[in-house]
Amino acid sequence: MFEYDFMQRAFLAGIFIAVLASVSGTFVVLKRYSLISETLAHSALVGVAVGLVAGYNPLWMAVIVSLLSAWLIEYLRVSFSLYSDSILSILLSGTLAVSIIIVSVGGAFNNSLFSYLFGSILSVSEDDLVTIFVFGGIALAVLLVFSRELYFIAYDEEVAKTSGIKVKFLSFLLVSVVAIIIALSIRVVGTLLIGALMVIPTVSALQYRVGFLPTVLISLFFALFSVVVGMTLSFYFSLPSGATIVLCVIFLFIFSLVANKR
């Protein structure tokens, strides 16, 4: 299958996204913030819609809108006494509604939107690949540099704050990085399914009850395995890539759950 250029691009993009999604997913899951991935993915769709209708690069627009949405979520969470999950839920449906209206008014309800909803390995262009590697590289570097602080914050935000760690800044940084990663991922996995790739590998890895580093590594392995196997199956059986990847990761989750049953 690697004789096709589009498959090479899809694999490169997919593998890098697996790394990004699983590493950032560890912090998101441990912070009990899993739903944010779904909300940001739906916000990213507004960017895609604007891009499709107005003729800008949808991936770039997705990154911008997803970032704005992440900052709005953090602002609302810190400034108003609203429950985090209700904010996420409101923004999830709100942004989805906005993007549907934009696409519908702009007359762009077609296959190209469909590929952003469910992901398509055929659709990763060379430009997309560059965007994914540049922005994704920055996002990954930020995560690695601050991984110990983010781990501490996930464990106990208040104690982290009292020990002098800049909790507000780092939480803001984490949602920004997650927003970028999600926007980059929707090409391959799709808006409706990226949340799964971010959350499930970590939740599966947690079943093994090991320390922090082994948990990250198991989660990384699960994400890579799912993307590689999912894309291969998707190529040979003409299945949609995002859905196949997600089913692979869910299989690993069930396996981990059963294998570690106490």
Add this chain to the structure above:
Amino acid sequence: MQLKFRTPIFEIENLNFIVRGQHILSDITLQIFASEYIAIIGPNGGGKTTLIRMLLRLEKPTSGNIKIFGKKLSDFKEWHKIGYVPQRASLLDENFPATVEDIVKMGRISQRKLFSTFSKKDKEIVDDAMSKMDVLNLKHKMIGTLSGGQRQRVMIARALASKPEILILDEPNTGVDVVSQNRFYKLLQKLNKEDKITIVFITHDIGVIVDDIARMFTINQKAIVCNNPKEALSCEEMSELYGVEAHLLHNHKHEH
């Protein structure tokens, strides 16, 4: 008179905290000096935890001043000098992916430089903190598999790993059995006597540590400082503040 020569760590002046018109803390003026062992007692809802949270800038006072090591809270940067173990510390998420060592290492994070890695010196400090709290043999165990008493000691080891000058413990005994508690008090006393670490201990069970502590603050919206805790257990002011609970404490003392 002797107190005047001691170095204050916290200086609290005319502190007020009002929420929706209700006074939680009124006109609190207190000082905490280096190497002291202080107990803070008071009824539930009396404002003990709120006071501590203000010292750690987790809450903002309505009015009043707090100085820490002679500086305003907002100007103070060396937060690693303060070790804090909150009330729920030993009850945190059992499934969190952390070994005992992972947790204690967290104590070193706030002092690291941006791109620095975990050094040999950091490792020594972490091992030393674990051995002081008697958890070195558990270092590769998952935190969720430990007993309440063991977990409590791990939380304090984490606080010790930042090399603090003061330890603030907010009722760290929740969910810990009596044998472990006694062992724990001995370790605290040792930290205070041998390592000269100032200890501020919020508790409702003063009887057990009355022999160790130097001073006691009773917080129930207002603060009363008792410079001789053993005597204070029967004082009238305590009865007023505590109501029925003062009698309980009183009886408790006589059983010993």
